[in-house]
Amino acid sequence: MRLHRLDLTAFGPFGHLQSVDFDELSAAGIFLLHGPTGAGKTSVLDAVCYALYGSVPGARQSGQGLTLRSDHAAPGTRTEVTLELTVAGRRLEVTRQPPWERPKRRGTGTTVEKAQSRLREYDAAARAWKDLSRSHQEIGEEITQLLGMSREQFCQVVLLPQGDFARFLRADAEARGRLLGRLFDTRRFAEVEKRLVERRRITEARVREGDFALLADAHRMQQVAGEAMELPGFAPGDPGLAEAVLAAAAVARSTSRELLTTAHCGRLAAESAQAAAERALADVRERARLQRRFADARERAALLEERAGDHRDAQARMERARKAESVAPALELREAADAEHTAASARAARARAALPRRFADAGAAGLAAAARRAAEELGGLESARRGERRLAALVAERADLDRRERDDEDVLTETEAWLADWDGLRAGLQARVEAAQEAAARAEQLDGRREPTRRRLKAARLRDELARDLEAARHRALASGEQAQSARAHWLDLKEQRLNGIAAELAATLADGTPCAVCGATEHPAPARKVAGHVDRETEERALTASRHAEERHARDERELGLVREALAAATAEAGDTPTDRLAAEAQEGEEAYAQARREASALHPAREELRQVEQEHERRTAAQREAAVRTASRVGHRERLEQERAALEEELTQARGAAESVTARAAELEVLAARLTEAADTARVAEESAERLKAADGRLDEAAFRAGFDTPRAAADALLDDTAHRELQRLLDARQSEEAAVRAVLAEPDTVAAAQRPPADLAAAERSAAAAAERLRTAASAQDAAARRCAELDQLSARASDGVRRIGPLREEYDRVARMAGLTAGTSADNERRMRLEAYVLAARLEQVAAAATVRLQRMSSGRYTLVHSDDRAGRGRSGLGLHVVDAWTGRERDTATLSGGETFFASLALALGLADVVTDEAGGVRLDTLFIDEGFGSLDDQTLDEVLDVLDSLRERDRSVGIVSHVADLRRRIHAQLEVVKGRSGSLVRQRGYRPSGRRGSGDE
DSSP: OEEEEEEEESBTTBOSOEEEEHHHHHTTSEEEEEOSTTSSHHHHHHHHHHHHHSSOOGGGGGSOGGGGBOTTSOTTOOOEEEEEEEETTEEEEEEEEOOEEEEOSSSSSEEEEOOEEEEEEEETTTTEEEEEEOOHHHHHHHHHHHHOOOHHHHHHHTEEEHHHHHHHHHOOHHHHHHHHHHHHTOHHHHHHHHHHHHHHHHHHHHHHHHHHHHHHHHHHHHHHHGGGOOOOOOOTTOTTHHHHHHHHHHHHHHHHHHHHHHHHHHHHHHHHHHHHHHHHHHHHHHHHHHHHHHHHHHHHHHHHHHTHHHHHHHHHHHHHHHHHTTTHHHHHHHHHHHHHHHHHHHHHHHHHHTSOGGGTTOOHHHHHHHHHHHHHHHHTTHHHHHHHHHHHHHHHHHHHHHHHHHHHHHHHHHHHHHHHTHHHHHHHHHHHHHHHHHHHHHHHHHHHHHHHHHHHHHHHHHHHHHHHHHHHHHHHHHHHHHHHHHHHHHHHHHHHHHHHTHHHHHHTTOOTTSOOTTTOOSOOSSOOOOOTTOOOHHHHHHHHHHHHHHHHHHHHHHHHHHHHHHHHHHHHHHHTTOOHHHHHHHHHHHHHHHHHHHHHHTTHHHHHHHHHHHHHHHHHHHHHHHHHHHHHHHHHHHHHHHHHHHHHHHHHHHHHHTTSSSHHHHHHHHHHHHHHHHHHHHHHHHHHHHHHHHHHHHHHHHHHHHHHTOSSHHHHHHHOOOHHHHHHHHHHHHHHHHHHHHHHHHHTOHHHHHHHHSOOOOHHHHHHHHHHHHHHHHHHHHHHHHHHHHHHHHHHHHHHHHHHHHHHHHHHHHHHHHHHHHHHHHTOSTTOTTOOOHHHHHHHHHHHHHHHHHHHHHHHHTTTOEEEEEEOOOOTTSOOSOEEEEEETTTTEEEEGGGOOHHHHHHHHHHHHHHHHHHHHHHTTSOOOOEEEEESOGGGOOHHHHHHHHHHHHHGGGGTOEEEEEOOOHHHHHHOOSEEEEEOOTTOOEEEEEOOOTTSOTTSSOO
């Protein structure tokens, strides 16, 4: 990789366009990049990295996006970095533009524009630049593939940070491992270690899970078997666990079967004893029932004798009730008349209470006359009521007149305010209409470009698909051709074999006396016979058919290949060589622009409609303003007429309403009074009539009670029974009769009388005997069921434990194998004597290569004194593999690199960095790194050592390399003539370039 040119615009401290010609600087082999602190030396290196990878190195990665932009740049100047370089024999130009905040083209404020990238290649034949891609992702993948390095590797081997390598020399094995792991990308080996550890964890968990399940089954069997099983003292993972569990389970199953047989015999004996106890209990219960029945009958007979007097009273009461039933109709008539009179009197009292006091003593006739007088007075107020309603209408009309006058005033005020903004509103709407018309015209132009772009994109996609189909068709044609050739060769071989054995085939048709088809002889003393592997005609014909079918398939595949080629040529002619992604991006941009124009044009109709509505509103408001003025003038005369009519009606109604608030109120009073008087007259007449009916009912009741034999009507009423009482009394009489018959029947039963003569039954003793027998049966049955369940559970658990043992065997073998591999790669196995992890083992090989490459330059820089060697010895109790020592030729001793002095550390780290660059370059596929940068560290060297270091760097020119040194050391400006100076100022930093002078020699003159 060789750098040619770098252009910076508005990047970092550079506010304006700055160009760096690396070809001129590289002509000397070594060039110096210097300038004051903060001027921007590192920004030049950042720009190189940003152009290649789209991001800046190391900790400065946070300075991405908008913060990469120079604060000294003009608002309209876009940040841009362009790098021209040659890599892998190709001359490329990379342009990067980060996102930036620019002023809006319309209006005020700013907007953020997205990042852009471009990759071009110089075509030497055409002597012109050719665009390759504008995709960030494609450019990043292309650059990474050509360089063969990631951004971290590039920053480590091209932009050599001496401080990092000085720390590398003094670092421990873990720190060295982290740096080498980033550079050589050994993550796949670390992933292998992780995968093996994960597999070990998984298999171990599965084995332990199986052992725990087996132990759980063993504990469950012990719980089921009890003392019949002794659990072995094993833990999960013990080798003899499975055999011990299975043996203990077999012993437990045998013991449980013996217990089951014993429990079955005990249950049979308990069942016989329980049946005898139940029969005895039944006999005792029957005798006790009959004895209780006889005793209950004697008690019921005594109770009937005690209640004989109550029975006679009930019979007498039933007789008096039958006599009183003849008086019941007269009693009901009298009660109805009394209820009617009471209700009528109450209604009459309520009606009189609502009347004025002057009507308190009036009879029914007087109340009716007063009601007629009130009705006549109410009829005389009808004319006054109509006048009052007219007065109310006049008041409402006057209020409506005032409301409309206020509404017209509001309309006039609002219309004047709206018309004041009319000119500005119309101008704004006309501007919207014109903008939408422009967008519609732009959308029409963009619409005409859409279809050609779509056709090209469709043809490009078809081109890519046909390219893949062409390869597949080519493979099919080649395969079918080979198959056709093979089938034809097979047919020819079979045909040759058949011709060789045709004599045996002809001899099969010969018969004695029949002439031979070949020689004509009728005698056939020695006909040929078929040998093993003979080919007949049918076999040859099948091979010929297969050969023809294979040739037909080959011809069909060749035709399909030709059709795909023609279609690919047609699609390529229409789509061209432009990549499909670029065409898709252009089509997407066109569609977005068209959609944006359509969205802007869609506002045309609403803007026109709004303008039309606003103009109509202007006309309507102007007309409303004129009409309101006319209505205001016409209301003056109308208001005067209303006032005159109102005054006349007020004078007329004052006489008609009297002391009431209004005529309507006076009429309402008269209506209420007339209604109340009418109601009081009606209720008084009804009360007088009900009093007469009550008097007649009393006479009829006295006569009916006397005829029934009662002294007074009250005595007859007391003797009456209602339906419920009558039914209850009759039920008592019937129950007495039934009870007497039932008692006589029980006392006459022979079994009951015989049981009463026997001794009392001891039911409690019989029940205790039966309960004890039942309990013994339940205990025996439970013991048998428990023994049966124990046997079943032990059989099931033993079968499950056997299955578990069969499953665990392969898992344990897999775990042992994976555990050995994981321990070996992790460095924890006893077989790994140096305790080196797999990743450290690979990195140790890389470190050994780096130390060998660095030693070549370190010996020159140290005048042959120092040599870097790799060490895989263990550091104390830690692991080995990444040790780095320096061999001092003056003392012949090997010591740690951390013991080097400041200057020695610098040129050792520089040699290490250059060696690492060579190894990483080889690792990246041999890509040449023709341009390197070294950042600081030269101030720690004396003059002689500095000359030796510069000689080593100068020797890189022999390999056509150039080295850029970033340093503040003033002596270097006298020794190195090719210089790039960065000068800072108020308006931003500038670069000044000073090229190589061939006539001079490094270090032989002044600046």
